[in-house]
Amino acid sequence: MSFEPARHAHQAGAASRASALETARTEAAAELARRRSYNRTYMRRWRKDPHHRARERRRSSIALRRHQNAQTLHELRGGMKEFGKPLCAMCRHKPPVMIVERLRATMTGFLRVDLPYCGEC
Numbered sequence: 785m786s787f788e789p790a791r792h793a794h795q796a797g798a799a800s801r802a803s804a805l806e807t808a809r810t811e812a813a814a815e816l817a818r819r820r821s822y823n824r825t826y827m828r829r830w831r832k833d834p835h836h837r838a839r840e841r842r843r844s845s846i847a848l849r850r851h852q853n854a855q856t857l858h859e860l861r862g863g864m865k866e867f868g869k870p871l872c873a874m875c876r877h878k879p880p881v882m883i884v885e886r887l888r889a890t891m892t893g894f895l896r897v898d899l900p901y902c903g904e905c
């Protein structure tokens with residue numbers, strides 16, 4: 785029976801390819817979670833510095849003006865490129881796969897905004 789071992793080898797190959805793909809997916813998700821967690825703790829640390837907070841307050845007037853200038857909610861949400869395709873509000877290149885919540889600094893405090901996010905950048 786020459787086909788028996790060959791079939792098993794084929795199945796084993798497919799299984800290992802599938803598990804390699806699964807491993808890659810898991811690793812990518814773990815990497816993304818690591819990066820987000822790092823970004824979050826980094827920003828928390830950054831805001832603890834009074835100089836940084838002062839700089840953020842100065843910049844908040846710019847943020848407020850930008851917000852007021854955003855004529856529609858659509859524009860605030862990252863806008864659309866030509867052909868009406870929605871884009872990630874962070875990189876403005878990839879199509880968004882989820883909406884993330886962010887705080888924007890304004891003159892009076894923070895403004896909660898929902899932004900489209902590609903999940904990769």
Ligand SMILES: [Zn+2]
Pocket residue numbers: 872873874875876877878901902903904905
């Ligand atoms: Zn992006």
